[in-house]
Amino acid sequence: MTTAHPAPTRVFATALFDMDGTLIDSxxxxxxxxxxxxxxxxxxxxxxxxxxxxxxxxxxxxxxxxxxxxxxxxxxxxxxxxDTDDIVVLPGAAELLGSLPDAQRAIVTSCTRRLAAVRIAGSGIPAPATVVTVDDTSRGKPNPDPFLEGARRLDVDPHDCVVFEDAPAGLAAAKAAGCFTIAVVSTHQRAELDADIVVDSLADVLLTPAPGGFTVSLR
Known part of the structure; x- marks a missing residue:
């Protein structure tokens, strides 16, 4: 089930993905x-x-x-x-992440650099070239700094980014950065997720190439 606003028709330049609870279940x-x-x-x-x-x-x-x-x-x-046991890729995550070229995707996580590397390797998820960790900014989520850094590294305006998140702190950070937000029901209840769109899983989301980036639609 999908709630909140309908999928936007505008073109996004990049997708910024939270990791734990969004791409992988750790x-x-x-x-x-x-x-x-x-x-x-x-x-x-x-x-x-x-x-x-x-x-x-x-x-x-x-x-x-x-x-x-x-x-x-x-x-x-x-x-x-x-402890890297039982870490698995969440439904639709690998496909969605893999549908974008490196210039249009990044992971933005509250993990340290070392922990992010271990969990990415342990899950086998197709890691993008750009991974922003808590070591890369002076303030972490719920401050906007991590997503602003992700947009900066990809050389795009944060307002042209769509953020995929599962936690209220991450959604608050993304909104403060000016990004469009899609929440995944994973670690929190639907009612706790203040986002532009709320989906049950990343398998519900389709990213279609378009001039200048991609569009978002829901299956």
């Missing part, structure tokens, strides 16, 4: 890593509420005093780097 690995981290650092399980889509360092910073942040962040990153 939820089991994420859950194991953060659960173990929370146990090691004496956290109440409720600390996980609302964390998806936010950079790990921001989460750690919100939970611990400044003098413990570096060590605690390094620990959770290592836990995630060591």
């Amino acid at each position: 939820t089991p690995a994420v859950d194991r890593s953060w659960t173990r981290w929370g146990e090691e650092y004496g956290m109440d399980p409720s600390f996980r509420i609302g964390m998806h889509g936010r950079p790990a360092r921001d989460i750690v910073t919100s939970l611990l005093p400044p003098d413990r942040v570096d060590e605690a962040f390094a620990r959770v990153e290592q836990l995630e780097l060591d």
Whole structure:
């Protein structure tokens, strides 16, 4: 089922894809890593509420005093780097990503550079040449910086980009950057997703080449 506005008829220059929860499902690995981290650092399980889509360092910073942040962040990153089991490509993701040339696509993720590389390799998804990680901007999602950087690297106006996201933090970042947004129902309920279009899966989306880029339609 698709909700929100109908698919736009205008031509987009590029597509910017979030990774976890949009292109791949890494939820089991994420859950194991953060659960173990929370146990090691004496956290109440409720600390996980609302964390998806936010950079790990921001989460750690919100939970611990400044003098413990570096060590605690390094620990959770290592836990995630060591756990690549059960990571799978979500329906329609490989086909949609593969339907665009490198000049028209990028991954924009809240993962670190090392973790993004591990998860892309572990899932086998066709990685684009442009991958923007949390290491590439001074502020992560929900700030617009990651998507602005993705547009900059592809040399396009952010208003000519369509963003695919699954999390409220990422959608807020994309909207703040001026991008058109398509939300995928994955890690959040449909009612939580404030986007121009909401789809059940990327398999519902078709990108058709057009002069200057591509158009978006829904199956």
